[in-house]
Amino acid sequence: MTEGLALALTLAIPFTGAVLIGVTGKHPNLREGVTLVTATALFLTVLSLLDGVLAGARPAIELLEVMPGLPLALEIEPLGMLFGLVASGLWIVNSIYSIGYMRANDEDHQTRYYICFAIAIGAAVGIAFAANMFTLFIFYEALTLSTYPLVAHKETEEAKLGARTYLGILLSTSIGLQLVAIIWTWQIAGTLDFTPGGILAGKIEGVFVPILLALYMFGIGKAALMPIHRWLPAAMVAPTPVSALLHAVAVVKAGVFTVMKVAVYIFGIDFLAVTGASQWLVWVAAATVLLASFVALTKDNLKARLAYSTISQLSYVILGAAVATSMGVIGGSLQIVMHAFGKITLFFCAGAIYTATHKTEISDMVGLGRAMPFTFGAFLIGALSIIGVPPLAGSWSKWYLMLGAADAGHMVIIGVLMVSSLLNVAYLIPVVARAFFLPAPAIDPQPASAGAAAVPANPGGIHEAPLLCVLAPCLTAAGCIALFFFADPIYRLLAPIAMR
Amino acid sequence: MITPHLPALQIVVPLVAAPLCLLLRRGDLAWGLALVVSWAALAIAIMLLQAVLTGGVISYEFGDWPPPWGIEYRIDAANAFVLLIVSGISAVLLPYARASVASEIEESKHCLFYTAYLLCLTGLLGVAITGDAFNLFVFLEITSLATYVLVAMGAGRDRRALTAAFTYLVMGTIGATFFVIGVGLLYMVTGTLNMNDLAVRIADLGENRTVSVAFAFLVVGLGLKLALFPLHLWLPNAYAYAPSVVTVFIAATSTKVAVYALLRFLFTIFGLEFSVEALTLTYVFLPLAIAGMFAASTVAIFQVDMKRMLAYSSVAQLGYMVLGMSFGNVTGLTATILHLFNHALIKGGLFMALGCVVYRCGSASIDEMRGLGRQMPLTMAAFVIGGLSLIGIPLTVGFISKWYLIQGAIEAGWWPVAILIVATSLLAVLYIGRVIEVAYLQPAPEGRVVTEAPRSMLIPMWVLIVANIYFGIDASLTTSVAGTAARALIGGTP
Numbered sequence: 001m002t003e004g005l006a007l008a009l010t011l012a013i014p015f016t017g018a019v020l021i022g023v024t025g026k027h028p029n030l031r032e033g034v035t036l037v038t039a040t041a042l043f044l045t046v047l048s049l050l051d052g053v054l055a056g057a058r059p060a061i062e063l064l065e066v067m068p069g070l071p072l073a074l075e076i077e078p079l080g081m082l083f084g085l086v087a088s089g090l091w092i093v094n095s096i097y098s099i100g101y102m103r104a105n106d107e108d109h110q111t112r113y114y115i116c117f118a119i120a121i122g123a124a125v126g127i128a129f130a131a132n133m134f135t136l137f138i139f140y141e142a143l144t145l146s147t148y149p150l151v152a153h154k155e156t157e158e159a160k161l162g163a164r165t166y167l168g169i170l171l172s173t174s175i176g177l178q179l180v181a182i183i184w185t186w187q188i189a190g191t192l193d194f195t196p197g198g199i200l201a202g203k204i205e206g207v208f209v210p211i212l213l214a215l216y217m218f219g220i221g222k223a224a225l226m227p228i229h230r231w232l233p234a235a236m237v238a239p240t241p242v243s244a245l246l247h248a249v250a251v252v253k254a255g256v257f258t259v260m261k262v263a264v265y266i267f268g269i270d271f272l273a274v275t276g277a278s279q280w281l282v283w284v285a286a287a288t289v290l291l292a293s294f295v296a297l298t299k300d301n302l303k304a305r306l307a308y309s310t311i312s313q314l315s316y317v318i319l320g321a322a323v324a325t326s327m328g329v330i331g332g333s334l335q336i337v338m339h340a341f342g343k344i345t346l347f348f349c350a351g352a353i354y355t356a357t358h359k360t361e362i363s364d365m366v367g368l369g370r371a372m373p374f375t376f377g378a379f380l381i382g383a384l385s386i387i388g389v390p391p392l393a394g395s396w397s398k399w400y401l402m403l404g405a406a407d408a409g410h411m412v413i414i415g416v417l418m419v420s421s422l423l424n425v426a427y428l429i430p431v432v433a434r435a436f437f438l439p440a441p442a443i444d445p446q447p448a449s450a451g452a453a454a455v456p457a458n459p460g461g462i463h464e465a466p467l468l469c470v471l472a473p474c475l476t477a478a479g480c481i482a483l484f485f486f487a488d489p490i491y492r493l494l495a496p497i498a499m500r
Numbered sequence: 501m502i503t504p505h506l507p508a509l510q511i512v513v514p515l516v517a518a519p520l521c522l523l524l525r526r527g528d529l530a531w532g533l534a535l536v537v538s539w540a541a542l543a544i545a546i547m548l549l550q551a552v553l554t555g556g557v558i559s560y561e562f563g564d565w566p567p568p569w570g571i572e573y574r575i576d577a578a579n580a581f582v583l584l585i586v587s588g589i590s591a592v593l594l595p596y597a598r599a600s601v602a603s604e605i606e607e608s609k610h611c612l613f614y615t616a617y618l619l620c621l622t623g624l625l626g627v628a629i630t631g632d633a634f635n636l637f638v639f640l641e642i643t644s645l646a647t648y649v650l651v652a653m654g655a656g657r658d659r660r661a662l663t664a665a666f667t668y669l670v671m672g673t674i675g676a677t678f679f680v681i682g683v684g685l686l687y688m689v690t691g692t693l694n695m696n697d698l699a700v701r702i703a704d705l706g707e708n709r710t711v712s713v714a715f716a717f718l719v720v721g722l723g724l725k726l727a728l729f730p731l732h733l734w735l736p737n738a739y740a741y742a743p744s745v746v747t748v749f750i751a752a753t754s755t756k757v758a759v760y761a762l763l764r765f766l767f768t769i770f771g772l773e774f775s776v777e778a779l780t781l782t783y784v785f786l787p788l789a790i791a792g793m794f795a796a797s798t799v800a801i802f803q804v805d806m807k808r809m810l811a812y813s814s815v816a817q818l819g820y821m822v823l824g825m826s827f828g829n830v831t832g833l834t835a836t837i838l839h840l841f842n843h844a845l846i847k848g849g850l851f852m853a854l855g856c857v858v859y860r861c862g863s864a865s866i867d868e869m870r871g872l873g874r875q876m877p878l879t880m881a882a883f884v885i886g887g888l889s890l891i892g893i894p895l896t897v898g899f900i901s902k903w904y905l906i907q908g909a910i911e912a913g914w915w916p917v918a919i920l921i922v923a924t925s926l927l928a929v930l931y932i933g934r935v936i937e938v939a940y941l942q943p944a945p946e947g948r949v950v951t952e953a954p955r956s957m958l959i960p961m962w963v964l965i966v967a968n969i970y971f972g973i974d975a976s977l978t979t980s981v982a983g984t985a986a987r988a989l990i991g992g993t994p
Contacts (some may be wrong), residue, residue, distance in 0.1 A: 066972075066976075067900065155941050175892065176923055177922075180922060187907060187910045419600065465846050477948075
């Protein structure tokens with residue numbers, strides 16, 4: 001299989017999958033089979049491209065020319081390879097989890113759900129492999145639109161309101177700011193191709209550089225840089241698998257991935273460092289890291305707490321880009337992967353807890369640990385990875401980010417990262433500690449909620465969630481451990497973009 | 501043998517067919533004739549565009565009287581493109597018209613309807629094709645008079661169509677009067693009515709108060725015709741209460757043709773060197789366009805009748821077109837001409853979707869849209885795609901227009917304007933979004949059982965919707981024609 005064909009397939013597979021899911025919608029087992037096959041095929045296709053990219057190849061294809069000089073084109077470079085692997089790989093795990101979750105909770109409109117999911121993943125892959133900012137923007141919008149039905153999935157007033165906020169903020173920032181930035185770039189640089197070293201050096205100067213950067217940074221609403229973060233908590237009304245894959249991996253990571261792409265391939269790290277145009281961004285990102293953590297502390301709803309934690313963690317990546325050093329870029333890029341595994345584990349666990357007990361508030365989860373040891377064990381591993389404790393994946397990204405900040409002489413940022421880790425401990429560990437170490441509250445003679453009644457009676461009335469719902473977090477938790485020991489290939493993949 | 505006379509046939513064929521429709525005395529025969537004529541007009545328009553793109557400007561002397569004495573039809577890329585838009589929309593619309601007209605207008609008036617329709621088509625094509633300022637006025641009036649009749653035919657469904665038509669008649673007549681006064685003043689100082697002749701002589705006159713006054717009259721007159729904010733008051737009611745087919749037709753073509761006429765006067769006849777013009781563009785058109793974009797979009801959000809909502813949206817979209825020309829550069833003008841075409845596709849498709857809703861439900865109020873996503877899936881899917889195109893989502897034509905418009909703003913150095921352009925498209929998110937939400941996320945009203953619209957309406961609608969996507973994905977054809985047209989206009993070829 002030639003590389004060009006494989007590259008085209010990475011787009012064709014998820015969209016074909018979406019069509020097939022629609023066709024087989026009447027037969028749930030067949031439909032879920034299609035989802036799993038599509039996910040696996042996509043991952044293997046992306047994986048088949050990895051060796052070439054590691055060896056320095058840059059497969060590229062041009063699909064068609066939309067406007068003169070502005071083609072829809074794909075090209076793989078290391079950063080996109082990494083994001084493509086994460087998104088497509090975690091889709092497999094997430095599909096397994098989705099099947100368990102959606103069936104156990106007896107959700108409606110499952111066909112629509114799986115179709116939109118496949119389209120969203122296709123869009124994420126399109127973002128990962130886009131060869132120019134124009135193509136990236138198109139897939140960025142496709143991702144926004146295809147996830148709207150997923151957020152509004154429950155069709156309740158609350159879901160509609162959340163989905164409206166979600167769509168409103170993401171569309172308005174992308175069209176209102178990002179598109180202007182893109183056209184401005186096109187106007188002054190005459191190209192939108194992602195070029196190593198950037199395309200803007202010498203084309204723009206003075207105060208306009210930070211202004212253009214600001215248009216991009218706030219225009220990429222998916223990166224959830226404060227104050228453009230409100231959509232993420234709003235999107236938590238979605239079913240948990242959606243929150244897990246889209247709002248811990250595909251959507252938000254597409255945001256910070258775009259930030260990285262803009263910093264590395266549009267502005268160029270050296271250009272940012274020389275002009276100091278990203279100085280302000282360092283402080284805004286640092287403020288987001290801390291403020292979002294503080295807000296997370298105040299949230300009792302588990303998914304809301306995780307959402308604010310995500311906002312905080314996303315700004316690590318933005319920090320990596322903003323310090324404009326090669327170590328910062330590596331740290332930020334690693335964070336895209338490491339945080340994805342950690343946070344998807346936490347969301348999977350939140351969904352498993354909800355499926356088994358229909359509890360959403362942290363204060364209600366006291367003592368659940370003994371009834372659900374696997375779920376809370378996985379939660380612990382995910383939490384420790386996010387905090388950055390070795391031997392877990394999250395420690396690497398923090399390590400390189402600190403190196404990057406030190407290279408740039410931002411000692412305060414090192415302090416910010418340390419404080420942030422402490423805050424992570426403060427809002428994640430109590431969830432696990434209370435579940436394991438505090439006794440369960442006295443149980444009513446009759447199970448109170450309808451959901452609990454559906455579970456076969458046992459002394460506590462509470463069991464682990466269905467197998468598929470527990471398997472997924474255990475897999476990703478294992479991934480968190482494995483990535484600590486196998487971080488080196490990722491580093492080697494990323495090295496060419498940072499070392500120049 | 502026919503080829504050299506194509507410019508004349510473009511007008512003569514629908515003009516002669518119009519009274520024949522009346523003589524046929526049977527609605528379906530009249531419809532058949534109108535259909536054939538529309539397709540013939542489209543074929544002629546395509547041939548003309550092809551000829552212009554390969555062979556340059558076509559000049560046709562009517563009755564062999566050489567200009568400037570006789571009437572000259574002069575076709576360059578700009579008006580060939582407009583001819584294509586008008587005849588193309590008409591050709592797609594007529595298959596749709598049969599079912600819709602049959603349900604909204606009483607049987608006895610069908611012949612009359614198609615007569616007025618063809619007259620309206622003749623007028624629109626005439627405004628676009630002619631190279632003579634007074635002849636343009638004549639065609640403008642043919643269009644307007646036919647449109648008053650067409651709008652009034654909505655009275656069968658809603659009596660308010662009559663007042664809407666009357667308001668349009670009053671405002672349209674004022675506009676026409678202003679226009680003809682302007683033409684008269686120009687004739688007074690230059691002694692000619694031929695557009696190219698006018699261009700040369702006005703340039704020779706230099707500073708001249710009479711010319712400036714004529715300019716003002718012409719701009720106001722055409723401003724009324726194209727519903728330039730705040731001269732748009734006739735438009736929302738006319739669009740809302742006209743029969744669905746008429747709404748589609750005038751929304752997609754008639755204001756576009758008025759915009760074209762304005763472009764012709766501004767850029768070919770007066771030219772950018774004309775001193776008052778630069779001031780008008782910057783200090784009148786630019787602020788009015790922006791005010792219109794915001795005000796009309798905001799009003800659209802609060803409309804209950806969906807046809808009215810889209811009508812206000814049209815006023816806002818006309819703001820985009822006026823904005824593009826106010827930049828006074830080729831990119832901006834390209835955006836305007838491109839949007840003439842793109843907006844015809846967008847609004848044509850959207851109003852056709854509403855026409856299907858009216859056909860099945862009897863009205864297009866927001867309440868009626870509840871649950872339609874499941875009951876009329878194809879119609880609502882078309883509405884969603886058209887809506888996305890209106891908002892300017894990538895891979896639709898709306899995005900292409902916006903791209904050029906913003907580029908024009910940046911090129912002219914109007915920074916904040918670029919932001920304002922995108923800000924208004926967000927207002928479109930609000931008014932389109934609420935329809936989508938109601939249609940898909942709310943249950944249908946109790947007891948209403950409707951099925952999908954007939955195929956004869958669905959197919960033309962989807963032709964336009966697919967065109968929305970096709971020309972959004974591969975815009976090289978439209979952008980290159982619009983670019984050529986813009987250069988032809990701004991170059992002011994003598």
